[in-house]
Amino acid sequence: MLDKHAKLERNALAFVFAIIFVASIGGIVEIAPLFTIDETVEEVEDMRVYTPLEVAGRNIYIREGCYACHSQMIRTLQDEVERYGPYSLAVESQYDHPMLWGSKRTGPDLARVGEKFSDAWHVAHLINPRNVVPSSVMPSYAWLMRNTLKYEDMGLHLSALRKVGVPYSDEMIENAAQDTYGQARPGSERADAFVERYGEESNVSLFDGDPDRITEMDALVAYLQILGRLTDVAHQSSDSAQQTTSTGSGD
């Protein structure tokens, strides 16, 4: 064995290939099957795509690094299910390019925060968390309310997303900018067209409360309100099928 290795040490290229070979095995065995094994991601009928406004909001969530303090992945532990709701299923982040499961909970999990609070609560909280939760350590994001949302190019965003696998239709891509506006302007013609394309289930609202401008706050709140609401499947199975591990300790 040692002799063989001594030989290997004399040949740089052989060493290079040996490293590549040895290091590749783990990834190939663990990652490749995730793309091919059907059970990896559940199949559900009612899975929706993010609307253009929600995509814009998700991009702001990424830009501000909210994921550095918030996870979006409820584990199969009993206390987590009791605290945050049914545990997360793979299908729920099927259209998340990239995923935002996170790794640190300086703040609570947000996987099911959609519709937990009103739009007005989110706006007040984001402007200054300490106005709502006195000892919060979350930063304030007051400037989101001052920044006008750039959304003329949302069509390009949706078409890039379609290239990586999100099923947006041609019509959705063509009308992405109008739909962004429509979702944040209840009662407008564009709002009706938006609902027609994205379904009755989608949220049309004056998210930031300001009827004059579409702000970054509109987009971010629209995104927060859809979290955990793209499909109902986790709620349907929650009562019977969800099996959790109990970690609870009495007190």
Next chain:
Amino acid sequence: MISQLTRDERSSAMYLSGLLVLFGGFLAIAGRNDVLGWHGAMLVFSGAILLFALISRFYDDEPARESRHEYYDDPTKFGVVVAMIWLVFATFVGDWVAWLLVFPEATFDAGWSSFGRLRPVHTTGVIFGFGGNALIATSFHVLQRTSRARLAGSVSPWVVLIGFNLFCIMAVTGYMFGITASKEYAEPEWYADLFLVVIWVVYFVLYVRTLARRQEPHIYVANWYFMAFILVVAILHIINNLAVPVSLGHAKSYSLFSGVQDAMTQWWYGHNAVAFFLTSGFLGMLYYYLPRRAGRPIYSYRMSIISFWGITFLYMWAGSHHLHYTALPHWVQNLGMTFSIILVVPSWASAGNALLTLNGAWEKVRDDATLRFMFVAAVFYGLSTFEGSFMAIRPVNSLSHYTDWTVGHVHAGALGWVAMITFGAFYTLVPMLWNRERMYSSRLIEAHFWLALSGTVIYVFSMWNSGIIQGLMWRAYAENGTLAYSFMDSVDAMAPYYVARAVGGFLFFLGGVIGLYNIWKTIKMPAQAHTPIYDLPPVVDVEPAE
């Protein structure tokens, strides 16, 4: 620097700077309506400065012919100083974000200064800015000594160093502008990623070509680790960053993978960035500078073979321990747990090999703060790899995951191992590089050592406390069967530990400032008589100390 290049080399450097201007110009024009344009402009500006410097000194004297038969250490000198500057900058930012969790209002009401944008500035700054430059610099030095050969090229080392630093600058300024791919430790966007691929290929080719010139029949252990670092980081980087840009004029891109596949890919990358960047590369450093400073050969050749292949093989399976109890299929979680536990064997073989090498030189460890840095690094390496294997066990992970315990674990490794081994290596290397008898002040090394050690201990202990308390509070039930604490109760309970961590971090930062000062003063000291060419025996031949 330019004076060490021949005229031919100066002109190829000019071509390359021209290419940089062109690439930057392309980005600047394509991205004129986007923040991307600023990065393009920055590259144009950097290329132009390089061009200007090269043109203005083009006709200066060429280096003496004999100098071509010496080791080429200018790039290493540059890398060492730049690494220390990154360290001071990025630990300052680290301490700043630590204080932000104590005083959350300190964000000047501006996006660039909020926690979520500055945190990746810190992580990228320390890992890539500090760690990356330290690895590139020391790998050039070690490669030449252990091969008894000059670097295969005088321009390409500069391409690697300057290009890599431009990448780091694009990364950290980008986050403050709001450009990020959000992938942990892989936040830079597609154009910066592509740029890094080119730089990395140059690095690899340079490494292999230099090895091909070696006058030693065997490739020394340190180089195995540096090669694994270069190769595997390339594989990880390319696959993890596959993405479709919104357009050539947008900095923003959408990751090719989504959901569960993306999660597995990101942690396959993330865990192995720790393995091959923060472990393999720094083990390469350890395997050269520790025996050299101790004046003793590596304790066991056999152990170094076992640990090298063990680490290279096993680490790549372990990434899924970051995804326990999630929507990732169970079989992958179990594989990750199993391999993570086995990993403790080659890890301890490395740490043990280092400590046994010191066995017999304990009086040196006691008296010489430089060697003590490396000793403490090996101890922390052993401790944090054990802790990592422990945290990979599913029930343990159910408590530790998402809490500050992870942050404590990361910093036991990052401060205790990565930074300490680098300080030890630098204090050994700097007098050699600049041809000084010794470092400017050994008392300042001593001060740095105690600041770094106490800072690390305070940091790690406060995060262990806060993490475990957090984890226990989240899962505690009251008598009546409901959850005992609200989330805010756990946030409030963290307050004292966040203060303690920020204080510990400040001590560590202060040590870094002293280190930079000491290195700077050493450079300013008068040089010794010039040492003759190739007088440095490779480490393997060093006689055991009496």
